[in-house]
Amino acid sequence: MSVSTGRPGRRPTIKEVAAAAGVSTAAVSQAFNHKGRLSEATRRRILDAALELGWSPNAPAAALRNARTRSLALVVRRPTDVLGSDPHFSELITGIEGELAPRGYGLLLHLVSGHREEYALYERLAAEGRVDGAVLTDARDADARPALLARLGLPAVLLGAPDGTAVVPRVGLRDQGAGIAEAVAHLLALGHRRVAYVSGPPELEHTRVRRTAFEQALREAGLRPFAVLPTDFSERHAVGATEALLAAAERPTALVYANDSMAVCGIGTAQRAGLAVPRDVSVVGYDNLPLGSWLHPRLTTVDQQVQRVGAAAARTLLALCGEPVEETGVDGRPRLVVRESTGPAPPGGGATGAAAG
Amino acid sequence: MSVSTGRPGRRPTIKEVAAAAGVSTAAVSQAFNHKGRLSEATRRRILDAALELGWSPNAPAAALRNARTRSLALVVRRPTDVLGSDPHFSELITGIEGELAPRGYGLLLHLVSGHREEYALYERLAAEGRVDGAVLTDARDADARPALLARLGLPAVLLGAPDGTAVVPRVGLRDQGAGIAEAVAHLLALGHRRVAYVSGPPELEHTRVRRTAFEQALREAGLRPFAVLPTDFSERHAVGATEALLAAAERPTALVYANDSMAVCGIGTAQRAGLAVPRDVSVVGYDNLPLGSWLHPRLTTVDQQVQRVGAAAARTLLALCGEPVEETGVDGRPRLVVRESTGPAPPGGGATGAAAG
């Protein structure tokens, strides 16, 4: 496709390209950056020479000169227990990369285990000038990151519901509660009255938003939650919460989970307890991961379009970095996807478990 | 934790640190790189000054000077249908990052959709000097990447069974067939005689290895595979293959899948067809993803320790990049993890499906 011979590893420099094209290095630079004034003929000649030699501008050198690295950071906080984060972040990364790749940007991925470690990492990335910006995942209550990144002078976007007054722009679907509300409405229409919610870590903003939406939706129907149990998104918590709920005297007939992975654990736990889904208990997830549709029964869930949101976040961040970008927002809102894990409430209210297999 | 005031975004340079410590910039550099000869007192003074100012060496500048970026590339090929790749790569990335982070290395992640795109990307990464090396995933038959990377002068490691004579080092568990052999032995011990294999894309090396191991293990027991169906790892193929197998007149009593994600699809498909797992049909996966143990029944699978292999690959690559590394290999081999998705073969051979649910 390119490149002739030459010792492996000997990358050509701009000088050699200039020499090959019979021009100065400045001309080569101008040809690549569409600056200065070059005749079309010289431009061609330079580009041809570069192609011939397999030359591209050295990224560190350009970064040094321009103070722009053309790479962005994504820091994923991965607490000890990985449950649920992973497929979610895969989707997110897919969305982000889809915008970066065509513009020649790179994504620098880091995994951290705690907040302090995450802050220290941003400090280092900024101090070392390794990235032009960062995508901040999972808005937290009293989130220290926007202020930190602002102090560091590092452009950033925060994944979360849009909110005019933020230090850094927020990107996400509007009306984040709508999906949960829809889910509750769906369950109520199926006759469920005892509905429980298995929630996420309290410090995450969406935990509060979804929980509130859940309670609100029930209240509007004149009902109260059967229970709202917080978890850390771990398998242990998901299973524990589910077992606790299903062991109750008058157990809930429907369980709503704060993400798909926990919902999958929940289905497994219910089945292990001898209950059939959705006959004895209905289950709703949140995320709409591919995984949910592989199972039997297929998971009813709230689609929050992680991939599209990731793409929008990337575009917004690129715009902040001075890149020309057409459209920075996302429209749409979370929407319930009804599949097979929800069904009519059991006749007697399902008070006593029908032991199966 | 650090940094005093100063306009946001104004990163200090080595000069200011030198001035603050009352030394030359050379001294500062030496203090940070443990080179040259500095008195312990001066070293301290410099380090304190740097901490005070919140300075770290500018990465692009250092990269330009040293021709080393301290970042490595991971290119993930993600064909149109994502099935199965994602959690697997999450594990891999976790393993890799665990080695990079403590050494101050970054991981540049790229997603591509095809071979040619992947090659072009390596060309560009090398030409731009963006990374010091690359981790090549999923050894393929007649893999063009090692030669390419060698020509580009970019250090690399290939994930696959170790093999003395490779252009680039290979990192992986030895005796890759052992896990499948163990799985087959397990199934035979349970009385299964009609065992089918749902395989991966033909161009991947491990597809051949595992398939061969599967056939070999059966042959040694005097049996032949019920069937071996190739797939592209997509959900569509996984479901299609499973349906085809289960629709057979004398259907197989056990299904072995080339990865966990397909096995999950397989379980779902079997259940949807009214069969119980493992009562009517046993299922074995490959990978040992966390997901497998959330389900009911929990997935019997082959643990290939992706995370540990990823870590070993990272160490090997770092060593190639001149980093001091203690241990570059992985020991251990793929091992069967028996859980709940496998059980005794159905009495009558399970010729006629016992419709449930």
Place this chain on the structure above:
DNA sequence: CTCACGAGGTACATCGATTAACCAATCGTT
């Protein structure tokens, strides 16, 4: 004929960190 001007390029300083070569004290030795 001269001069202004624009088109088309070039020379050189610059980004920030690293390092080889060099220099100034200081010390121990005979």
Place this chain on the structure above:
DNA sequence: AACGATTGGTTAATCGATGTACCTCGTGAG
């Protein structure tokens, strides 16, 4: 006391690309 060795630093060149300031033609107007 004179000298080599050692300690503890400094000076200046360098990595590769970029962009500002400048230069050199050729042309058309006056």
